[in-house]
Structure formats: C-alpha cells, structure tokens
Amino acid sequence: MKKIAIIGAGFGGLSAALDLIKAGNDVTIFEGLDHPGGLASGFKQADWEWSVEKFYHHWFTSDRSMFDLFDELGLCSKVIIRTPKTVMYYKGKFFPFDSIPAAILYPGLGWGINKIRFGLVGVYLRLTNNWKPMEATTVDAWMRKWAGKKVYEEMWEPMLIGKFGERFSHQVNMAWMWARMHARTTSLATYEGGFQAFADDFARILQEKGVKIVYNTKVDTIAAKDGQVQLTIAGKTEIYDQVLVTVSPAQLAGMAPGLRADYLKELLNLQNLGAVVMVVSLKHQLSREGYYWYNLPKKEGYPFLALVEHTNFMDKVHYNNEHIIYCGDYLENGHEYFNLSEEELLQRFMPSFKRINPDFEPDWVNHTWVFKANYAQPVPFLNHSKNIPAIETPIPGLYFASMSQVYPWDRGTNFAVEIARRAAKLMLAR
Numbered sequence: 001m002k003k004i005a006i007i008g009a010g011f012g013g014l015s016a017a018l019d020l021i022k023a024g025n026d027v028t029i030f031e032g033l034d035h036p037g038g039l040a041s042g043f044k045q046a047d048w049e050w051s052v053e054k055f056y057h058h059w060f061t062s063d064r065s066m067f068d069l070f071d072e073l074g075l076c077s078k079v080i081i082r083t084p085k086t087v088m089y090y091k092g093k094f095f096p097f098d099s100i101p102a103a104i105l106y107p108g109l110g111w112g113i114n115k116i117r118f119g120l121v122g123v124y125l126r127l128t129n130n131w132k133p134m135e136a137t138t139v140d141a142w143m144r145k146w147a148g149k150k151v152y153e154e155m156w157e158p159m160l161i162g163k164f165g166e167r168f169s170h171q172v173n174m175a176w177m178w179a180r181m182h183a184r185t186t187s188l189a190t191y192e193g194g195f196q197a198f199a200d201d202f203a204r205i206l207q208e209k210g211v212k213i214v215y216n217t218k219v220d221t222i223a224a225k226d227g228q229v230q231l232t233i234a235g236k237t238e239i240y241d242q243v244l245v246t247v248s249p250a251q252l253a254g255m256a257p258g259l260r261a262d263y264l265k266e267l268l269n270l271q272n273l274g275a276v277v278m279v280v281s282l283k284h285q286l287s288r289e290g291y292y293w294y295n296l297p298k299k300e301g302y303p304f305l306a307l308v309e310h311t312n313f314m315d316k317v318h319y320n321n322e323h324i325i326y327c328g329d330y331l332e333n334g335h336e337y338f339n340l341s342e343e344e345l346l347q348r349f350m351p352s353f354k355r356i357n358p359d360f361e362p363d364w365v366n367h368t369w370v371f372k373a374n375y376a377q378p379v380p381f382l383n384h385s386k387n388i389p390a391i392e393t394p395i396p397g398l399y400f401a402s403m404s405q406v407y408p409w410d411r412g413t414n415f416a417v418e419i420a421r422r423a424a425k426l427m428l429a430r
C-alpha cells in the first residue's frame with residue numbers, strides 16, 4: 001500500500017483518487033476550498049432546489065470519459081440530456097446554428113460557394129482523424145486556405161478572438177479547432193442538481209471507499225525527500241510515496257521550485273487566459289425565443305463573448321422560478337474586468353441584455369454574482385504537442401495532470417477525468 005496525496009479536489013483529482021483507492025492505496029486529497037468540483041463547482045441560494053455552476057458548464061454526449069465514470073459510479077440515472085439552441089449573430093439578429101439544417105439556413109454566408117466551402121470543411125473535420133499535421137499550421141492560415149476568407153472572417157475569426165483575445169487568437173493551432181469540430185455534439189448534458197451535486201456525490205462515494213478529503217487546506221510547497229515527496233501545509237511537513245498535482249502549471253512551478261530547470265521552463269512557457277463570468281438572476285426570461293447560448297461578436301460592440309441563459313436548458317422551477325443567465329468572457333490576466341466591481345461590470349453588461357430583448361429593464365435583475373479565474377483556458381500554439389510537460393515530473397513520485405496537458409482536445413471536465421486517470425495508471429505502474 002502506497003501513501004498518496006492528491007492536490008486539488010476538482011474533477012481530475014477526484015477521478016485519480018477513485019483509481020488509486022480501488023488499487024488499495026492510502027489516498028488523501030488536499031483541497032484549498034471548502035467544497036469539491038474546482039472550476040466546475042457551483043453555488044446555490046437558500047431557496048433554490050439546485051445549484052448552478054459558477055462558470056457555465058455542460059457536457060457533450062460524446063464526453064466518453066465522463067459517461068464511463070457516471071456508469072462506474074452508478075450515477076447514470078441523474079444525468080439529464082437536452083438539445084438547447086445555440087445562436088450566431090448576423091446583422092443585428094440571432095440565428096440558430098446548431099444543426100446542419102440550421103447552418104444551411106444561416107444567412108451570414110449567403111447561398112453560394114462560401115456556404116459550400118463551409119459545409120465541406122465542416123464535413124472533412126468531422127470525418128478525418130488525422131489531426132497531427134494540423135498542429136503545424138494556425139487556424140487562421142488553414143481556414144483562410146480551405147474555408148476561404150469570407151467564411152473564416154465571418155464564422156471562425158470572431159470566435160477565436162473571443163476565446164483567445166487579439167494577442168493569441170491568430171497563433172492557435174488548427175489541431176485545436178479540429179478537436180472542437182470533430183467531437184462536439186448538439187445534445188448537451190448536465191446533472192440533477194447541477195455539476196456541484198455530481199462533485200458532492202463523487203466525493204461522498206470516494207469517502208465511503210476510504211479516501212480522506214481535507215478541505216480548506218492549501219498545500220504550500222512540494223519537494224523531493226529521499227525518493228519520496230515532501231509537502232508543506234501550514235508550516236508542517238508530510239511525506240508521501242507519490243503525489244499528484246492538479247493545479248495550474250504556474251502554481252506548480254511556484255510550489256515546487258526544486259523541479260529540474262527544463263521542466264520548470266516548460267511549465268512557465270505555457271500560456272493561458274483567465275475568465276470573468278457574471279451570473280445574473282432575472283425576474284423574466286431574457287431570450288424570447290428560448291435560446292440557450294448566444295455567441296456574441298465583440299466587433300459589434302458586445303462587451304463579453306457568450307450569453308448563456310441557463311434556464312433555457314434546465315427548468316427555472318429548480319431555481320425558485322428565477323431566470324439564470326451567464327455573461328462570460330475569456331480575458332488575459334490583468335484585463336480591467338478582473339478589477340471592476342460587480343456593479344461596474346453589471347453596468348457594462350446590461351445594455352447587451354436590451355439588445356437581446358428590447359423589453360428588458362434594469363429592474364428585471366434580482367441578484368448578480370461575479371466569478372473570476374486566472375487559469376481558465378490554455379492556449380495551444382503551433383506544434384503544441386512538443387511543449388506539453390510530462391505527467392511524470394523529474395521529482396521521483398511527483399505527477400502532474402492539468403488542463404494545459406489536455407490536447408488536442410479543448411479542456412473540459414471530460415478531459416480532466418481522462419488525463420487524471422492516465423496519471424493514476426502511471427502512478428500504479430510504478
């Protein structure tokens with residue numbers, strides 16, 4: 001039996017713990033917050049039946065690692081699948097864009113060659129599995145060549161700018177775009193009670209199996225110690241045979257300065273964006289048409305990237321009949337939104353609500369909550385596969401599984417589960 005610590009009770013840390021405890025080890029998870037779930041965790045008002053995520057979340061029905069996990073935990077009956085509507089902007093209006101017929105009817109590409117090129121590129125990316133050569137070229141170059149300037153600038157460039165910002169958007173590699181288009185589904189899933197309810201159920205099952213989860217406890221430092229790993233927690237040291245870290249690369253570099261220089265350099269060279277998300281409870285439905293996800297083009301003056309009306313996906317009855325919307329954006333750390341107050345952000349965002357529903361009035365707002373994360377979206381540059389730090393670090397017994405090592409897939413809870421279980425397999429093989 002090995003004595004193992006996991007740093008972080010996000011979906012990754014919890015999943016690794018499952019495999020490590022099942023193999024008969026002594027497993028402790030240290031979590032800085034007072035609840036499991038990490039970036040996918042949620043919050044709840046006293047009069048809500050269900051929680052909502054701090055940052056909007058759903059699963060795709062193609063999220064194999066997640067669905068296998070539900071099955072393994074006996075929780076499939078709590079998974080809810082729906083097909084809510086996603087829309088794209090064109091000349092002041094929003095049009096559905098989540099199925100082949102909807103894409104055909106979308107007016108933004110006209111009816112000629114552009115629509116044909118858009119369709120052919122979409123079908124090719126959906127069918128091919130040959131993503132590796134695509135990482136040597138940017139989305140910008142690949143799409144301009146194969147989909148054409150009009151299609152790229154109308155459809156993909158605004159999404160890339162929204163997701164990665166002006167600085168990085170033209171450097172993102174095409175394998176990342178392939179992965180998004182290859183694997184995503186229009187059917188989306190969530191969990192009865194929200195993602196937090198799943199994290200709570202998962203944590204409870206792990207505790208029943210013997211995993212110790214220590215909340216409100218931040219690990220400060222990690223160092224090698226005679227072939228084992230030493231953690232410092234609130235000034236005290238503890239020794240483990242193996243440790244799995246699931247925090248950001250920059251955090252790991254700060255916690256373990258004794259890592260070999262080349263590995264530290266790899267960690268620190270990785271780039272990412274943060275996220276600022278405002279959750280708003282409204283008295284009335286915002287989208288008259290019942291749309292779930294609005295892709296908003298910043299060049300048209302929208303001050304954030306996505307407006308998500310959660311209660312057009314899950315029934316408002318679970319939230320005391322309040323209508324829940326998210327205003328979300330990915331931003332470089334240091335962007336002014338990280339410093340604006342909740343009220344200042346609301347004043348910036350509210351004019352967009354009126355553009356979506358002209359009847360909207362400020363007195364529709366019941367409450368707001370703002371959530372900010374510095375580490376939200378890794379940036380995959382050209383040939384990113386060569387820049388990914390290994391799961392097995394140069395410190396014997398120390399392993400690392402983070403969003404930045406998920407590739408070519410876009411990060412998500414499904415891939416947090418997948419990479420953490422891969423890490424657990426490596427740990428068990430030692």
Ligand SMILES: Cc1cc2nc3c(=O)[nH]c(=O)nc-3n(C[C@H](O)[C@H](O)[C@H](O)COP(=O)(O)OP(=O)(O)OC[C@H]3O[C@@H](n4cnc5c(N)ncnc54)[C@H](O)[C@@H]3O)c2cc1C
Binds near residue numbers: 010218277
């Ligand atoms: C805006 C936004 C939208 C998203 N939408 C989706 C979506 O729709 N679907 C989806 O599947 N995924 C989505 N994701 C991604 C998803 O949230 C992540 O991929 C996933 O939660 C990562 O899990 P993780 O376990 O790797 O890391 P995390 O969830 O980041 O977990 C790391 C944990 O470590 C803890 N920790 C940090 N430092 C310490 C320390 N020193 N000591 C102890 N504990 C520490 C943290 O508190 C945290 O709980 C979204 C993310 C964002 C930001």
